């Protein structure tokens with residue numbers, strides 16, 4: 660009987676693939692009885708990126724898989740709420756070193772409120788985030804001003820911004836360096852180029868990446884499939900997790916007073932607000948509104964904040 664600790668690299672509902680990272684040698688595994696992560700209400704206790712304790716008799720095979728007996732503590736995780744309005748949530752990935760939120764100026768057009776909502780989610784769950792502005796080949800000239808504006812908004816809020824094109828290859832080296840030594844999760848609206856970017860990072864990767872998202876978009880699959888891929892073969896220099904779109908990439912239990920805590924630039928400014936709590940809307944002596952007036956907080960980000968406050972009110 661061999662025992663060890665490995666990382667979940669694929670979650671196919673009832674069975675899993677594990678690999679003893681940093682090596683890439685996936686082997687099949689199943690849960691041994693009821694494995695619960697303490698304090699979790701998730702419908703899916705084991706997620707891609709989880710570090711688990713496993714045991715097996717002979718060499719693990721599909722017929723005779725290894726058994727997962729324990730999920731080790733997570734440093735972070737991201738969840739997705741179920742499509743129906745139930746409270747159930749689904750952990751989509753755990754132990755993420757960097758989340759790349761991919762956007763493009765056109766096809767599809769960037770939606771900053773959506774981007775900000777995803778960034779808030781990352782902050783809530785303690786996942787570092789980088790904004791990737793893809794398809795820059797399409798708008799190098801006429802979009803130059805807007806590219807600069809987006810860069811300034813998000814760098815100003817404390818997020819790295821990387822411009823990429825999978826057509827010209829620009830920015831791909833920068834992104835590859837950023838991915839080095841990390842478990843990297845790719846998220847963003849359908850069509851922004853998540854799968855294309857992953858392929859650009861390592862052209863040898865399995866082209867079925869795109870199919871996962873398509874299946875999800877058609878809404879046929881209730882059990883989504885999440886998978887980690889190695890960058891650079893059997894001895895990878897990093898890992899990527901492709902996600903099927905961002906639908907239901909949800910926030911849970913965020914109180915009105917909490918929202919600003921997850922806008923890093925607002926959190927920083929709010930230390931000097933006269934009142935606590937402060938909603939940063941009408942209160943006198945609000946340091947956030949002052950920072951907005953001084954151009955230290957961008958109007959776009961502030962508007963996203965107001966939108967989230969408003970939405971919170973609707974659900975009360």
Ligand SMILES: Nc1nc2c(ncn2[C@@H]2O[C@H](COP(=O)(O)OP(=O)(O)OP(=O)(O)O)[C@@H](O)[C@H]2O)c(=O)[nH]1
Nearest residue numbers: 794824825826848849850851852853854855872904
């Ligand atoms: N011009 C241009 N087109 C791109 C670029 N990256 C991706 N595309 C195109 O954008 C389309 C969508 O790319 P995908 O990689 O499938 O996008 P995705 O984000 O994985 O989309 P889903 O899987 O549906 O969530 C494809 O037609 C790509 O060829 C780019 O840098 N420049």
Ligand SMILES: [Mg+2]
Nearest residue numbers: 853854869872
């Ligand atoms: Mg895709």
Ligand SMILES: [Zn+2]
Nearest residue numbers: 932937939945
């Ligand atoms: Zn305030």
